[in-house]
Amino acid sequence: MSRSERLLDLIQCLRRHRRPVSGQTLANELGISIRTLYRDIATLQGQGAPIEGEAGLGYVLKPGFMLPPLMFSDEEIEAIVLGSRWVAKQPDRRLSAAAANALAKIAAVLPDDLREELDASTLLVGPPAAAIEGIDLGVVRQAIRNERKLAFLYRDAGGAASQRIVWPFALGFFDKVRVVVAWCEMRQDFRHFRADRIAELNAIDTRYPRRRQAMLREWRATIEKPRGS
Amino acid sequence: MSRSERLLDLIQCLRRHRRPVSGQTLANELGISIRTLYRDIATLQGQGAPIEGEAGLGYVLKPGFMLPPLMFSDEEIEAIVLGSRWVAKQPDRRLSAAAANALAKIAAVLPDDLREELDASTLLVGPPAAAIEGIDLGVVRQAIRNERKLAFLYRDAGGAASQRIVWPFALGFFDKVRVVVAWCEMRQDFRHFRADRIAELNAIDTRYPRRRQAMLREWRATIEKPRGS
DNA sequence: ACGGCTACTGCCAGAATCTGACAGTAGGCT
DNA sequence: AGCCTACTGTCAGATTCTGGCAGTAGCCGT
Numbered sequence: 001m002s003r004s005e006r007l008l009d010l011i012q013c014l015r016r017h018r019r020p021v022s023g024q025t026l027a028n029e030l031g032i033s034i035r036t037l038y039r040d041i042a043t044l045q046g047q048g049a050p051i052e053g054e055a056g057l058g059y060v061l062k063p064g065f066m067l068p069p070l071m072f073s074d075e076e077i078e079a080i081v082l083g084s085r086w087v088a089k090q091p092d093r094r095l096s097a098a099a100a101n102a103l104a105k106i107a108a109v110l111p112d113d114l115r116e117e118l119d120a121s122t123l124l125v126g127p128p129a130a131a132i133e134g135i136d137l138g139v140v141r142q143a144i145r146n147e148r149k150l151a152f153l154y155r156d157a158g159g160a161a162s163q164r165i166v167w168p169f170a171l172g173f174f175d176k177v178r179v180v181v182a183w184c185e186m187r188q189d190f191r192h193f194r195a196d197r198i199a200e201l202n203a204i205d206t207r208y209p210r211r212r213q214a215m216l217r218e219w220r221a222t223i224e225k226p227r228g229s
Numbered sequence: 230m231s232r233s234e235r236l237l238d239l240i241q242c243l244r245r246h247r248r249p250v251s252g253q254t255l256a257n258e259l260g261i262s263i264r265t266l267y268r269d270i271a272t273l274q275g276q277g278a279p280i281e282g283e284a285g286l287g288y289v290l291k292p293g294f295m296l297p298p299l300m301f302s303d304e305e306i307e308a309i310v311l312g313s314r315w316v317a318k319q320p321d322r323r324l325s326a327a328a329a330n331a332l333a334k335i336a337a338v339l340p341d342d343l344r345e346e347l348d349a350s351t352l353l354v355g356p357p358a359a360a361i362e363g364i365d366l367g368v369v370r371q372a373i374r375n376e377r378k379l380a381f382l383y384r385d386a387g388g389a390a391s392q393r394i395v396w397p398f399a400l401g402f403f404d405k406v407r408v409v410v411a412w413c414e415m416r417q418d419f420r421h422f423r424a425d426r427i428a429e430l431n432a433i434d435t436r437y438p439r440r441r442q443a444m445l446r447e448w449r450a451t452i453e454k455p456r457g458s
Numbered sequence: 459a460c461g462g463c464t465a466c467t468g469c470c471a472g473a474a475t476c477t478g479a480c481a482g483t484a485g486g487c488t
Numbered sequence: 489a490g491c492c493t494a495c496t497g498t499c500a501g502a503t504t505c506t507g508g509c510a511g512t513a514g515c516c517g518t
Contacts, residue, residue: 002475003505004233008298022464033507038466048300055465056515065301068338071277072294075327076334078370082402083312083328098304099312105305109297122373122441124401124410141307144351172353173311175404181353212351231504232476251493262478267495284494285486 003040006030010040011066014051020058081106082123089125090173094138135201137171140180142203144168147212149204150182155197162186166193167208169215183208183215190219232269235259239269240295243280249287309335311352318354319402323367364430366400369409371432373397376441378433379411384426391415395422396437398444412437412444419448 001009013029014021027037041059045051050062072080087099135152143150150168155161166182178195230238242258243250256266270288274280279291301309316328364381372379379397384390395411406423413420 065306067299070296074292076331077294079316079324079328080331083316086315087308087312095308099308102305102309122399170351170353
């Protein structure tokens with residue numbers, strides 16, 4: 001196996017183990033000596049891979065995704081750029097910043113003439129959906145990722161307000177509104193909450209008792225065979 | 230310079246030259262012998278790069294973008310995936326297919342557990358903006374890329390129809406409608422055309438006399454200091 | 459404070475790979 | 489027919505990679 005292939009394999013190995021791994025273990029998995037492993041790690045770090053080693057513990061790959069070399073067609077890259085621009089205009093600040101960063105990273109590796117074409121690109125996205133949301137959707141996304149409960153004050157369509165504790169598992173992006181999809185403890189059922197009607201949002205540190213993916217599947221089943229509308 | 234770096238350089242070289250380049254030229258640019266160049270080309274082709282060589286002509290890189298290894302944070306990859314999903318739901322069939330392909334390519338290189346997370350991802354995009362456009366926006370995008378004229382029948386807000394010949398240079402994606410931005414030969418001015426009011430679209434094979442980017446800049450200047458609205 | 463585990467570096471000889479040169483085949487272009 | 493080019497095989501020398509050894513330093517539990 002060539003060295004460059006092995007370096008990619010090494011990243012995959014590090015991703016498999018979430019906890020710190022000793023260099024010796026990695027060397028065994030790759031079939032190389034410990035000395036060579038140290039050299040490989042140094043090479044990867046030199047190329048910017050966020051690998052951390054601590055004496056007495058082992059190596060960890062800081063969260064992040066290393067994409068290996070990939071081929072995209074013109075239209076595929078156009079699609080990615082257009083999509084990222086759309087996300088960049090969303091009101092969710094953290095996500096929008098992430099989209100802008102991703103765009104910058106992609107632009108940075110394109111040759112000059114193509115970068116210009118992207119900068120002055122011909123696919124434009126309309127103005128941000130001017131939904132004024134008082135809450136930070138980043139909190140919601142984090143709660144979803146970590147399967148944590150959320151508490152907030154909800155003002156429904158009629159104007160009546162109620163305090164809710166919910167188990168969030170999805171976030172929907174519609175034309176004008178963003179919707180938190182969650183299990184509502186009060187109603188004991190799946191409910192959708194428009195982000196612009198949520199106030200006093202607080203993350204609760206307790207994990208909710210079900211798996212996010214299972215809830216998502218169940219919820220999908222209920223909306224895919226609708227009986228009413 | 231290490232071999233793997235040189236391979237990336239080789240791709241950049243091929244991208245710079247749009248027309249076929251002889252192997253000898255490339256070898257000179259990279260400072261290697263012609264024999265080694267052949268080996269490098271073979272290696273790249275083995276890794277899937279779309280390089281074509283023809284005897285008597287030279288090498289061409291088929292259009293497409295090879296992205297070198299890139300690091301993205303969790304949120305950046307979430308942003309890219311969400312954006313691509315949005316594009317995948319757009320009515321422009323070719324672009325939407327491209328977005329789906331790009332998503333598949335990204336998913337293919339992620340380790341299993343992360344791929345699952347993406348598949349059952351928690352960021353959803355609402356139903357496609359149900360604008361029924363009778364025309365193929367792919368034709369418009371291609372005309373923009375190649376700086377070619379377009380002819381179509383346009384029905385304006387009042388219902389009056391007129392035959393137009395325009396120089397398209399941008400495509401705007403708004404909440405519900407897509408808008409072609411172009412110089413209108415009839416009005417001798419910049420005009421916006423809603424895609425759902427365009428009929429009998431035909432690409433014309435003649436190039437329009439101005440540069441797309443210059444028109445885009447000029448048009449931007451006119452809308453950034455609006456006097457009316 | 460101690461020993462065990464680990465990350466990390468410098469060094470060196472053998473192994474593996476890469477490289478350039480030459481010779482030769484085959485295909486496109488004028 | 490002649491020129492340019494892509495491509496392959498072979499081989500010796502240059503380059504790089506690799507594994508083992510020795511040594512330094514940091515984290516950990518006892």
